[in-house]
Amino acid sequence: MARKTAARWTENDVPSREGRTAVVTGANSGLGLQTARVLAARGAHVILAVRDLDKGRQAVAGIADRVPGARLSLQRLDLASLESVRTAAAELRAAHPKIDLLINNAGVMYTPRQKTQDGFDMQFGVNHLGHFALTGLLLGALLPVPGSRVVTVSSFGHRIQADIHFDDLQFDRSYNRVAAYGQAKLANLMFTYELQRRLAPHGTTIAAAAHPGAAATELQQNLPRPLRKAADLMLPLVTQDAAMGALPTLRAATDPDVTGGQYYGPSGMGGTRGYPKAVASSAKSHDTAMQQRLWAVSEQLTDVTFPV
Numbered sequence: 001m002a003r004k005t006a007a008r009w010t011e012n013d014v015p016s017r018e019g020r021t022a023v024v025t026g027a028n029s030g031l032g033l034q035t036a037r038v039l040a041a042r043g044a045h046v047i048l049a050v051r052d053l054d055k056g057r058q059a060v061a062g063i064a065d066r067v068p069g070a071r072l073s074l075q076r077l078d079l080a081s082l083e084s085v086r087t088a089a090a091e092l093r094a095a096h097p098k099i100d101l102l103i104n105n106a107g108v109m110y111t112p113r114q115k116t117q118d119g120f121d122m123q124f125g126v127n128h129l130g131h132f133a134l135t136g137l138l139l140g141a142l143l144p145v146p147g148s149r150v151v152t153v154s155s156f157g158h159r160i161q162a163d164i165h166f167d168d169l170q171f172d173r174s175y176n177r178v179a180a181y182g183q184a185k186l187a188n189l190m191f192t193y194e195l196q197r198r199l200a201p202h203g204t205t206i207a208a209a210a211h212p213g214a215a216a217t218e219l220q221q222n223l224p225r226p227l228r229k230a231a232d233l234m235l236p237l238v239t240q241d242a243a244m245g246a247l248p249t250l251r252a253a254t255d256p257d258v259t260g261g262q263y264y265g266p267s268g269m270g271g272t273r274g275y276p277k278a279v280a281s282s283a284k285s286h287d288t289a290m291q292q293r294l295w296a297v298s299e300q301l302t303d304v305t306f307p308v
Contacts, residue, residue, distance in 0.1 A: 017044035026106025034246035040070040049077040079130030080116040089137035104131040127184035158185040196261035206260030208252040212245030213266035240273040248276035
């Protein structure tokens with residue numbers, strides 16, 4: 001398949017993934033489901049890493065109906081529990097000693113004040129720390145594989161009330177669901193950029209990030225009431241469906257021209273919708289000192305160190 005760099009990059013431009021193994025977190029619905037479907041259609045063995053196995057089985061059946069012969073597996077993974085993350089990583093490593101692609105897609109958005117099983121703020125714990133730990137525990141299976149990738153899904157939210165609150169990472173003193181989401185999504189990008197810096201000397205694996213724009217998914221269910229009313233009026237005008245929202249992730253994960261440390265998002269309407277292209281992230285996300293401090297804190301909180 002010829003490379004395509006024009007603006008209208010679609011799922012038809014995903015090259016063959018025959019013989020490759022991909023792990024997609026949160027793959028039972030929304031962006032993750034669409035990502036898993038396309039990768040399976042291109043021949044990859046796709047492992048759907050999900051919290052709810054019943055919903056996971058429904059997702060597998062739905063993909064299999066659309067993609068006859070799809071190679072699909074299920075892995076239980078609860079990113080709100082480091083014990084579950086460790087168990088899932090061990091099972092994945094045992095079943096798949098070599099992994100070509102890890103897509104850190106699962107996430108929660110604007111949840112009320114909640115804590116993970118380990119006492120972390122739910123948004124920071126699931127969106128960042130859970131994926132940080134999973135990546136560190138699986139990276140040994142990616143490093144030997146030339147062309148392997150780690151793709152982490154961030155959001156517009158990394159620009160909205162977003163900072164890394166090192167003095168109160170878990171929002172114990174005062175909880176603001178928008179700021180908590182902004183912190184988690186900013187952390188996703190800082191993690192990606194620092195991971196790419198650490199991976200570069202190895203020459204086999206790259207890290208990239210993506211955001212879906214304004215995609216119509218289940219994440220909107222936790223919008224604060226005033227925002228929900230506005231969203232009911234505005235979202236139909238600016239959102240795109242999950243299949244379109246998954247394209248930036250798919251491009252970051254499969255386009256041969258991705259070099260690592262890049263961020264992909266929709267190209268139209270202020271980044272809310274459209275076909276995927278490389279886009280810019282906030283200046284704060286590129287603060288190297290903050291990236292390295294966040295990395296060190298994340299290692300301490302998860303007790304996971306990376307082989308890079």
